[in-house]
Amino acid sequence: MTESERGLTDLMARMRPRLHRYCARMVGSAFDGEDVVQDALARAAVAWSDNVEHPERWLLRIAHNAALDALRGKRRAAARHAEAEMETISDPGAAADARVAAEASLAAFLALPPLQRGVVILGDVLGHPLAEMTEILVVTDASAKAALHRGRATLRRHAGDAAPPVSFSAADRARLRAYADRFNARDFDALRALLAEDVRLDLANRARLVGPEVGLYFTHYGENPEWHVRLCLAEGRPALAISDAKLAGEYVVLIEWRAGEIAAIRDYRFAPYMAEAITLEPLD
Numbered sequence: 001m002t003e004s005e006r007g008l009t010d011l012m013a014r015m016r017p018r019l020h021r022y023c024a025r026m027v028g029s030a031f032d033g034e035d036v037v038q039d040a041l042a043r044a045a046v047a048w049s050d051n052v053e054h055p056e057r058w059l060l061r062i063a064h065n066a067a068l069d070a071l072r073g074k075r076r077a078a079a080r081h082a083e084a085e086m087e088t089i090s091d092p093g094a095a096a097d098a099r100v101a102a103e104a105s106l107a108a109f110l111a112l113p114p115l116q117r118g119v120v121i122l123g124d125v126l127g128h129p130l131a132e133m134t135e136i137l138v139v140t141d142a143s144a145k146a147a148l149h150r151g152r153a154t155l156r157r158h159a160g161d162a163a164p165p166v167s168f169s170a171a172d173r174a175r176l177r178a179y180a181d182r183f184n185a186r187d188f189d190a191l192r193a194l195l196a197e198d199v200r201l202d203l204a205n206r207a208r209l210v211g212p213e214v215g216l217y218f219t220h221y222g223e224n225p226e227w228h229v230r231l232c233l234a235e236g237r238p239a240l241a242i243s244d245a246k247l248a249g250e251y252v253v254l255i256e257w258r259a260g261e262i263a264a265i266r267d268y269r270f271a272p273y274m275a276e277a278i279t280l281e282p283l284d
Contacts, residue, residue: 008048011055012041016205017273018126019063025121026067027074028110029235030277031254033067034204034268040066054135060122061136068114101125101152104159106235106277111158116151119144124152168238173231173283175257176238180229183240188218196261204271217265229253231283241280242269249275 001009019040024033040063052058101124109117118137122128128136134144182190192215201209201217209217221227224244232241232252240253252274256264268274 004048004050008045011059012044015056015059016041019059020271020273021125021276022060022121023063023067024106024277025109025125026064026114026117027070028106030106030274031235031266032070033106033277034271034274036066036070037063038204039070057132057136061138064118064136071114100156100159104155105161108155108158108161111161112151112154115139115143116147116154119147120151120155123148172238172257175260176231176240176255176283179255179262180231180240183221183227183229186222186225188222191218191262194260194262196258196263199262200264202264202266204266204268204274206270214265217267233281233283234278238283239280250280251275252278252280 016037019037020030020033023036023040024030027033027036040059043066044059044062047062101120109121112120115137119133122133122136123130130141130144133139133148134141137144139147179191179194182188195214198211199214201207201214203209203217226245227242228245229240229242232239234241234252234254237254240255241250242253243250249272251272252268254264254266255262256266
């Protein structure tokens with residue numbers, strides 16, 4: 001690995017939690033936000049050069065564009081539109097609005113148009129000054145100020161919004177319960193037998209595997225008898241919360257099924273920054 005490549009790797013590792021805070025709020029989901037982060041980092045790896053100025057802002061700009069692409073692809077928002085320019089705005093409630101943004105649910109940010117969403121997240125959640133916001137988003141000072149003012153007002157009205165629940169059937173719950181029971185019984189051979197031939201594993205922030213290699217995923221869990229799984233709701237969808245009796249906290253695993261087989265596993269063990277954005281509710 002060259003010195004330049006090491007520099008990019010260090011930048012990505014240092015910025016990843018910050019990128020996730022931004023992207024999760026842009027797309028309204030911690031899980032979708034992680035997908036956007038992965039997309040942004042892949043783009044950055046292609047575009048990187050030693051001539052990049054202000055690498056952190058450059059990486060945030062790439063993440064912003066990746067989030068906009070994700071929003072367009074899901075038809076959650078129209079293409080980015082220009083904001084009307086405004087003169088300097090004095091906002092005596094700015095500090096209180098910053099607290100609103102920091103504490104708002106991810107779903108609440110979806111009430112804001114993309115530009116307003118971007119400046120509120122950059123300014124009130126991540127603490128960037130105006131000059132950096134305009135550089136990252138490629139807008140004028142007046143447009144950024146207008147978007148921030150309007151975005152804060154809208155967010156105050158929607159700060160308590162919750163994400164719409166994801167529907168799931170009794171069969172979905174039963175499959176997940178069976179998975180958890182086999183996991184807790186350390187019957188990993190039974191879980192391997194459920195893997196589809198083309199199963200995908202996304203070990204967020206660590207590795208991706210496809211096909212027979214995914215069977216190795218259970219080897220680590222089999223070596224530690226302290227791991228325990230419980231059913232939960234994460235962003236309204238059924239999920240697994242995994243914990244180790246010797247460690248504090250839990251992390252989430254999502255399972256996708258197809259015709260009774262496991263089609264995909266998304267494990268967030270190596271993405272601890274996800275915990276900030278997800279509230280787990282018991283499903284048992």
